[in-house]
Amino acid sequence: MVNQAQRLSKEFTACAGLVSEGSANAISGMAEMLGKDITVTSLRVAQISVGQAASLVGGYEALSVGIYLGVSGSASGHMFMIYPPATALGLVDMLMGEPPGTTVSLDEMEESALAELGNVTGSFFLNALADATGSTFMPSPPAVMMDMAGAILDVALGDIMEVSDDALIVETNFGTV
DSSP: OHHHHHHHHHHHHHHHHHHHHHHHHHHHHHHHTSSSSSSEEEEEEEEEGGGGGGGGOOOOSSSSEEEEEEEEESSOEEEEEEEOOOHHHHHHHHHHHTTTTOSSSHHHHHHHHHHHHHHHHHHHHHHHHHHHHOOEEOOOEEEEEEEHHHHHHHHHHHHTTTTTTTTEEEEEEEEEO
């Protein structure tokens, strides 16, 4: 007989495999949008305590750029893509076809470019999950914000804590070739 811990471990392993597949699909969408080859240098899927979420991006007070999408359909949830400001500004440069270091702030146009990046990568991620499970997942329109990591995460983490003390995270490090 399989005990509870073994069952949960098998469920997490299956879920991690789906999330890894979704992440690979999202990176593929990002590469298409940027018109560049992207190399993933690390990918980690983990279940963490909700209270640890901000520590993954430098702590609650770390200045961060977040792209948020709500998820509805067969399941509901929250998706965040959180970047250090320099990385987000670099992504804007690539999206806008500008030389590296051109973008120095996030105005309406730059936020729109990041929102579209979030829309594409989030949709590619959700489509891979939907295809693998026969489910339907729909992203909300993306919201882009630059603030302290804690401020970006707080609303969603509050919602998550209503149903669980844990969150599933995907930590990806990538670069262009």
